[in-house]
Amino acid sequence: MTSIERHEYDVIVIGAGGAGLRAAVEAREANLRVAIICKSLFGKAHTVMAEGGAAASMGNVNEKDNWQVHFRDTMRGGKFLNHYRMAELHAKESPDRIWELETWGALFDRTKEGKISQRNFGGHEYPRLAHVGDRTGLELIRTMQQKIVALQQEDGKKFGSMEANIKVFAELTVTEILKEQGQIAGVYGYWRESGAEVLFEAPTVIIATGGVGKTFKITSNSWEGTGDGHALALKAGANLVDMEFLQFHPTGMVWPPSVRGILVTESVRGEGGVLTNDKYADNEAEADRWYLDQDNNRRPPELLPRDEVARAINSEVKAGRGTEHGGVFLDVSKRLSAEVIKKRLPSMWHQFFELAGVDITKEAMEVGPTCHYVMGGVEVEPDTAAAVGVPGLFAAGEVAGGMHGSNRLGGNSLSDLLVFGRRAGIGASEYAKKANRIPVRESSIKAASERIEAPFSRVGGENSYSLHAELQEITHNLVGIVRTGAELKEAIERIAEIRKRSANVSVSGGRHFNPGFHLAFDLDNMLLVAESTAKSAILREESRGGHTRDDFPGMNSKWRQINHISSFDGSKVNVRAQALPAIPKELYDLFDVHELEKYLTADEIAKGGSK
């Protein structure tokens, strides 16, 4: 190859969301040279949109909270399909990760005693979410962005160049993870601005690319959520675990159409929003009391786990009890004064006022389910975040699987990013220090380069925008919130057809900042993700968390013992069953056995946890 841009690093982090930035900080602190690559500008990743908060059992508001309670809530929320070890590490380490942010300059909202305030969220037994109004994700991103600048300033003083050891490559898309002799050798991609190609050589790659929402028609995710990391991992020989589980957030905006899907944070319910047209709202007196005295009252139905609320709304609307635009009403104006609403939920107020012309201090919001989060993801070793089967590859954040089981609790993602971002940084650093580096072969570079050029060399082929719209229609209608075997079968066939047609996508215009060209690559990733989701979903003949089968409505303990592992053979995704690791005795004993009977088989109960 003539003159492509080349770089050499110790650790490459794909993604500048919470997980990627936290990983990068850790690798740099281990004295390694780190490249951070992201598709958007620095500081704009999806994490910026997170509103409600980060879950950590600091016990600042209710001192009964501790990691054991958080662990229990997480496992219950995930319907016990979580990898127990990830849930354990997450519950134990998230308080330290939040406090650490404070030492980097984060300013969380405070309690009366001056500690970090914590708010209620669905599925969390105690107030647990550290927050900054309803812009917690922004605080997280900005704090870590500024921490990276702080490290760069240190390097500037020491080495005369701020970018000596850590550099951000913003608006650069990775199209391929490169391996040589079975291990990681680097990544290949293009600058979005110029279309010029870039090679990065490094012995370790951390995937922190976030979610897959754009595979669906109605989603809270931005254009970046195209499952790139999921697909890159598959193609590099890694596995995806449990891709059938997608979280449909119960409260997305539904009207006007242009904002359909945009999230209405769950803190609206945490702060006392009432869902009407909803069969649970029959005991408002007790629900009202709960917000003042949580020890002596039962929680209102608005704060049940997301999958349950989403399904409830779905069935209300299907039964004809929805609003004119196919949603239900969510009302905060009844419980809170206008002043309190504007203070605690400022960006929600803003969002509805400016985008829908609705004043939430006076009127109800119209809401309905939106595709929000993917529980499935890269299969990793819990302690190191190493991707199973690919030496040198790591994954953290939403792109990693296992932590949340079949359903994620709100607030558990931001803390997950911090806990496993850090662990991936450590894992990758330890690996990089020992790894022998294998240069990328010219033939690998040539192949990667040809793939980028391909859509330009075709004329009169398929349009990537319309193929994307067709895919979204299929996933929405056939792989959505309620599924059946017949529909999934149809979906698998139709996704395969689109995949065939997508091989013939052509792009108009040049390489220079060309969104049509960018989408051509994103589309390929979304197709692999959709295939993996549909193929996992058709196998799982039960309903659990973010996977609901109309033809198999109940939860079945036998299925709880099974993870679905997706792999890629070069032409299609294959899915197989794999036994879920058994919960060790000391964690098993944290639960009441009668509760466990709901989830585990009689055999498992008889054993009483492993070892």
Place this chain on the structure above:
Amino acid sequence: MARNLNMRIWRGNATDGGLENVVVEANEGEVVLDVIHRVQATQMGDLAVRWNCKAGKCGSCSMEINGRPRLACMTQISSFAEEETITVTPLRAFPVIKDLVTDVSFNYRKAMEVPAYAHPTNLAPGEARMEQVDVERSQEFRKCIECFLCQDTCHVIRDHEENKKSFAGPRFFIRIAELDMHPLDTLRNRKQTAQTEHGLGMCNITKCCSEVCPEHIRITDNAIIPMKERVVDVKYDPLAWLGSKIFKREGIV
């Protein structure tokens, strides 16, 4: 109720470009970003525009709409008269990359010049205690979504390329103010360096930055003016100077 909307979209690159007329369908409730996306999907597949969250939270889709710096995702079509033509152009203060996308790297360079937060060395993680009222002052500035509209509109750089070298701009004045008011930050003299190194003195308080801020941050009133006032105090008042040496750190009030 779909209707046809007349738009003029700036298309071009760093060296060359101009406005192109398009007619595009607009539906009830849509914002400018929606119709730009429709143009992209149906008429100009390679039209370049930045965006992410589409909910006013990430600050990516900054552009000038009828000459005014705005977020395209928060500008309702219905806020214009039926027959009005909507003209969209790239941010003027920054070099064009392509169409509506500009090179905003100036801002990231400036960010690297502001000295980082300095945590007290004797305060372990989890030990910090702060009053809500005290964190709120900095929190106002931490609401900033880095859309850089304030930078774009600021006269000091908008029409004076030569000032960019010595002027950090409103975005970074609020960053300095935020750190200066941070209850725990231990680095001293942030206001003075705002003056001596980041060009605070060049600001002539026209408040344009505050007017375009989509987060309604009171950039001028709450950050720039208080810093300017204190810089003057600190410069000429020997007592305040002495005070700043005695107390652990000097706050803004």
